[in-house]
Amino acid sequence: MEVFDNLMLGLATAASPINLVVCLAGVMLGTLIGILPGLGTLAAISILLPMSMMFGDPITALIFMSGLFYGTQYGGSTTAILMNMPGEATSVVTAIDGYQMTRKGRSGAALAIAAWSSFFAGTVATFLIVLVGVPLSEMVFWFGPTEYTALMLLALVACASLSPGSLIAAMAMTCLGILLGLIGTDTNSGLERFVFDIPELVDGISFGIIAMGMFGLSELLHSWLHPTARPPRPPPIGELYPDRAETKKSIMPTVRGTTIGSILGMLPGGGAVMASFAGYAVEKKISKDPGRFGQGAPEGVAGPESANNAGAQTSFIPLLSLGLPFTPIMSIMMSVMIFNGIQPGPQVIESNPALFWGLVVSMWIGNLMLLILNLPLIGIWVKILEVPRRILYPIIISICVLGAYYITYNWVGVLLLIPFAVLGYVFKLLDCSLAPLAMGFVIGKMFEEYFRRSMLIGAGEWTVFLERPITVALFVSTAVIIAAAVIWQRRSRTT
Amino acid sequence: MNQKQKNKILGVIFVITGLIFCVLSVQLRLGELADMGPGFFPLTVSVCLLMLGIALLIRAR
Numbered sequence: 271m272e273v274f275d276n277l278m279l280g281l282a283t284a285a286s287p288i289n290l291v292v293c294l295a296g297v298m299l300g301t302l303i304g305i306l307p308g309l310g311t312l313a314a315i316s317i318l319l320p321m322s323m324m325f326g327d328p329i330t331a332l333i334f335m336s337g338l339f340y341g342t343q344y345g346g347s348t349t350a351i352l353m354n355m356p357g358e359a360t361s362v363v364t365a366i367d368g369y370q371m372t373r374k375g376r377s378g379a380a381l382a383i384a385a386w387s388s389f390f391a392g393t394v395a396t397f398l399i400v401l402v403g404v405p406l407s408e409m410v411f412w413f414g415p416t417e418y419t420a421l422m423l424l425a426l427v428a429c430a431s432l433s434p435g436s437l438i439a440a441m442a443m444t445c446l447g448i449l450l451g452l453i454g455t456d457t458n459s460g461l462e463r464f465v466f467d468i469p470e471l472v473d474g475i476s477f478g479i480i481a482m483g484m485f486g487l488s489e490l491l492h493s494w495l496h497p498t499a500r501p502p503r504p505p506p507i508g509e510l511y512p513d514r515a516e517t518k519k520s521i522m523p524t525v526r527g528t529t530i531g532s533i534l535g536m537l538p539g540g541g542a543v544m545a546s547f548a549g550y551a552v553e554k555k556i557s558k559d560p561g562r563f564g565q566g567a568p569e570g571v572a573g574p575e576s577a578n579n580a581g582a583q584t585s586f587i588p589l590l591s592l593g594l595p596f597t598p599i600m601s602i603m604m605s606v607m608i609f610n611g612i613q614p615g616p617q618v619i620e621s622n623p624a625l626f627w628g629l630v631v632s633m634w635i636g637n638l639m640l641l642i643l644n645l646p647l648i649g650i651w652v653k654i655l656e657v658p659r660r661i662l663y664p665i666i667i668s669i670c671v672l673g674a675y676y677i678t679y680n681w682v683g684v685l686l687l688i689p690f691a692v693l694g695y696v697f698k699l700l701d702c703s704l705a706p707l708a709m710g711f712v713i714g715k716m717f718e719e720y721f722r723r724s725m726l727i728g729a730g731e732w733t734v735f736l737e738r739p740i741t742v743a744l745f746v747s748t749a750v751i752i753a754a755a756v757i758w759q760r761r762s763r764t765t
Numbered sequence: 766m767n768q769k770q771k772n773k774i775l776g777v778i779f780v781i782t783g784l785i786f787c788v789l790s791v792q793l794r795l796g797e798l799a800d801m802g803p804g805f806f807p808l809t810v811s812v813c814l815l816m817l818g819i820a821l822l823i824r825a826r
Contacts, residue, residue, distance in 0.1 A: 436772060438821045442779045445814035449786050449807060456803040463803055464789055700771045718806040730799025 273400065280627030284635055289333050292325065293632055296334040297639050300341020304357045305349050305651050306662070308493045309486075311342040311358055312705075315602050316481035317666060320673030328610035329625050333632045335606050339599060340582055340633075343542065344388065344640050347575060348648060349655075351380045352507070360542045360578040363550040367563060367570025374566050379512035383568055384575040385645050387524040391576035392637035394528050395535075395583035399590070399630050402536070403619065407591035410616040415723035416735050420744035422717045425596050426709055427748050428538035431755035433703040440706045443697075447710025448717070450475065457715075458722065470682035477605045478677045480711060482670045483687040484704055485598075488694025490663055495695075497659075510645060512568065520572035523553050527573040531580030536588065538596040539709075542581040549577030583633055590626055592616055594713070598705045601712040609677075772825035779818030786811035 283289065303314040315338050322331040346358025351368035364384065371380040413421075430440035453464040454474025465471045512520065530552060531545035553573035554563045563570050586603070588596045593615030595601040607614050612622060619626045644651070674684040697704055728734025735741055790811055793804030 436775075436821065436824075438817050438824065439772065439775050439779075442775075442814055442817040442821065445810050445817065446779070446782060448810050449782075449814065452807050452810075458801075459794070459803045461793065461803045463793060463807060464786070700775050701768065702771075702775055714810075721806065722801050725798050725801065728799075730797060 280631035283628030284632035296337020297341040300338040301345040304342035304345020317486040363574040370566030378510040387572040387576040388579040391528040391580040403591040407616040416741040418720040425538040432539040444706040444710040447707035448714030451711040451714035483690025484694035487691035516568040523569040523573035527576030531577035535581030535584035542578040545581030546574040546578035549573040598708040776822035783815030
């Protein structure tokens with residue numbers, strides 16, 4: 271069977287010594303960073319983005335970055351459970367019951383449940399990437415410029431709608447992101463836009479700079495200017511496995527969480543965060559004894575943890591099969607691909623099977639590594655919380671500076687880190703989410719291109735968007751999402 | 766500072782940025798819908814930014 275052959279190819283690729291080492295490094299480094307307060311997944315992969323370029327091989331780079339991705343999620347869950355300090359947005363829900371389990375002395379059990387349910391979810395999600403991704407990439411045959419325009423609009427709108435905070439602000443951030451992305455040379459006319467005769471801007475601002483500045487350094491700035499209390503010493507961890515009752519209670523929530531997460535992860539703007547909240551909500555609703563939630567119910571850990579891991583992995587599907595990033599983290603993965611010379615798109619699976627299948631198998635291997643290696647090593651990882659900030663922060667800043675120079679080969683790139691860090695900090699203070707800006711930046715130019723082509727085909731008539739069914743369906747979905755978001759905001763305002 | 770005041774500041778930021786980009790975009794060739802120049806799309810997006818900024822300011826009254 272063809273899939274089997276491809277999986278063998280993937281295994282051969284993923285199990286090559288360098289890729290195994292890099293996977294391990296990514297997963298461990300990710301866990302470490304996930305445990306650190308303040309730095310989330312997005313910050314971590316932004317800061318280490320330049321490092322991924324040093325591997326020279328796109329597959330290796332992607333394996334490293336994905337390892338970082340789910341590693342940080344795992345680390346974030348660890349602090350959520352042990353100290354009620356979620357290191358990641360996706361772990362916020364896990365903290366609710368996870369920390370209560372710790373208080374009852376069942377921290378080891380909670381950690382084990384989190385690890386096992388994540389592993390199950392990761393395994394299933396890996397299969398899904400294959401089952402859904404491959405046919406999806408072939409479906410794209412029916413996609414013309416109008417479909418792509420509509421799809422990108424949908425992705426941008428969905429991301430803005432699902433971001434916390436004001437919808438209007440999120441949409442404005444998307445526009446701002448698009449405009450920043452347009453700085454540089456217009457490919458169609460060859461003219462420079464918004465360049466101000468600065469030669470280093472002629473090729474546009476590198477996304478890595480924006481990512482490092484706005485997602486990484488702004489966090490540091492925020493933590494430095496608004497220092498939080500030192501985290502308390504975590505309590506000693508009990509035995510590292512759940513008892514029979516806890517295990518029994520965790521099985522179905524894991525299955526349900528995996529299902530929910532897999533679906534939500536594939537949707538634009540969705541991904542792991544939404545999945546974890548949905549996973550928790552569903553478990554609470556279905557439970558015969560909802561009073562147990564918030565008191566240390568194992569379902570409250572198993573559900574969200576499996577959901578967020580499934581969501582994290584399936585969020586790769588749109589990028590790998592369509593070439594479109596549906597979440598800001600995927601935008602960074604996309605730039606990793608581009609930096610390494612791979613043009614993302616539906617043809618990637620066909621033309622570069624080792625990349626797709628290697629990544630897929632590697633994700634499973636990474637999940638396995640997390641389960642086997644990280645669980646016992648938790649005690650050690652938690653020690654990193656004791657490293658003083660004044661040592662940690664300069665290290666991170668140096669990494670960013672070096673990284674910025676590595677990507678851009680000039681000091682303008684490095685200097686640009688500063689305004690973006692400040693900008694990120696300001697927006698953070700104003701409760702404005704940055705994710706839509708990243709999406710706008712990455713998708714903006716593509717959007718313009720496809721819009722232009724659509725208009726060329728339609729000779730300037732708007733009706734060209736109404737001619738094809740898929741396009742119309744996508745626009746309708748966009749409208750539905752906006753409507754739903756507006757109604758949601760109205761409702762939460764009146765309650 | 767409550768959310769309303771924050772939104773007002775955001776609104777101002779968006780309006781100003783929108784205006785700046787509008788002015789910069791108009792200086793490029795606009796063309797028409799069927800034959801877009803380099804300035805067309807940036808102008809559209811800047812105008813959107815401007816209007817969203819104004820909307821945010823109105824909301825935050």
